[in-house]
Amino acid sequence: MISKNRGQELSNGFIIFYNKDASVFMNESADFTKIAVKKSVAKDAYAYLLAPSSYQRVLGDLQLVAKLGGRNDSVAFVIRDKAGKLLREIPAVAENNLAKAVLSKAEVSSLGAQIASVEVMVGGGLSDKVPVLLNMAAPAENPLLVDDFDNYYGDNGLLGGAYNANTGSGCTVVPKLSGEKHGGTNGLAFQYSINKGGYAGIVKSLKNVNWSGCRGLQFWLKPDGMGQKLIILPFDSFKGKNGGRLEPANIKHFGIYCNTVGEKTVDSVMYFDDIQAVK
Ligand SMILES: [Ca+2]
Numbered sequence: 001m002i003s004k005n006r007g008q009e010l011s012n013g014f015i016i017f018y019n020k021d022a023s024v025f026m027n028e029s030a031d032f033t034k035i036a037v038k039k040s041v042a043k044d045a046y047a048y049l050l051a052p053s054s055y056q057r058v059l060g061d062l063q064l065v066a067k068l069g070g071r072n073d074s075v076a077f078v079i080r081d082k083a084g085k086l087l088r089e090i091p092a093v094a095e096n097n098l099a100k101a102v103l104s105k106a107e108v109s110s111l112g113a114q115i116a117s118v119e120v121m122v123g124g125g126l127s128d129k130v131p132v133l134l135n136m137a138a139p140a141e142n143p144l145l146v147d148d149f150d151n152y153y154g155d156n157g158l159l160g161g162a163y164n165a166n167t168g169s170g171c172t173v174v175p176k177l178s179g180e181k182h183g184g185t186n187g188l189a190f191q192y193s194i195n196k197g198g199y200a201g202i203v204k205s206l207k208n209v210n211w212s213g214c215r216g217l218q219f220w221l222k223p224d225g226m227g228q229k230l231i232i233l234p235f236d237s238f239k240g241k242n243g244g245r246l247e248p249a250n251i252k253h254f255g256i257y258c259n260t261v262g263e264k265t266v267d268s269v270m271y272f273d274d275i276q277a278v279k
Helices: 011-019 105-110 156-162
Strands: 045-051 056-058 062-070 075-080 086-091 093-095 098-103 114-122 125-134 145-147 164-167 172-178 187-194 199-209 216-222 229-234 251-259 266-278
Touching: 045 114, 062 075, 062 114, 062 125, 075 098, 086 098, 125 156, 145 199, 156 172, 164 172, 172 199, 187 199, 187 251, 251 266
Parallel strands: 045 125, 056 125
Antiparallel strands: 045 062, 062 098, 075 086, 075 114, 093 098, 114 125, 145 266, 164 199, 172 187, 187 266, 199 251, 216 229, 216 266
16 A cells, blocks of 8 residues: 555455465465475476467468477367367477467368467367457558447457556456447446545557547446436546646547545446547
8 A cells, every 4th residue: 555545556466366265375374394295297298379479360371389398299289169169170390399380361261250269289288378360350440439349259358458457456447348338239348346535447558549630539328327328528628637638639548437436335337338539
């Protein structure tokens, strides 16, 4: 804690870790030098994926590369669907501690559009895996659109990669895709828990988009237990924090934050959709 009212962004993770049954701290532990332990054999072979990267879009040949440790016999790449069903197994060529293989564009294409898992198997056991987006082209860039939540294919892991959570001590926020929406397939469920004086927010990087010529930010909102509405926040109503000012020509981030008014802890959910700059 920095003060009674200010937390530290790492403290939530620490509290969760502290409260886990498997966590033992010094004052709860016996003298470790006197504990009887059973030695187990170290893994003699393992691998981790260098390619593809997590949530990579695969539209052509799929290059598969894994770094090998220990013995490097019997290495294969495996592709599974979201439910874990085996789609392809591709034998790997191992050389200089690298295992490589390629799944051709035609083979990739034959698997259709889906989120799949690429796995590297060593000696028949799973060693590493990453999710990939097969045959899903990136949506057209629209610099005025912050998010319509329709391009995550219903995958909360992909959504979670697009937003960073930032919360006060003891507060949580989990962004999730929701069927509550204004358009398309999904909206955002902003599920949060905040205590007295606390806050919780999520932030998306916008890579310096230019919103000059726009009058404000529009979004669809369905607040806690209330009716839905379309809201426009005019840029000239934004108030800078610590003397800052909004520069619509150079927008770096978009964030949704929530804080408490009063004494009570608030545990609730709000829904957002179609967040965009409007002219
Ligand atoms: Ca939507």
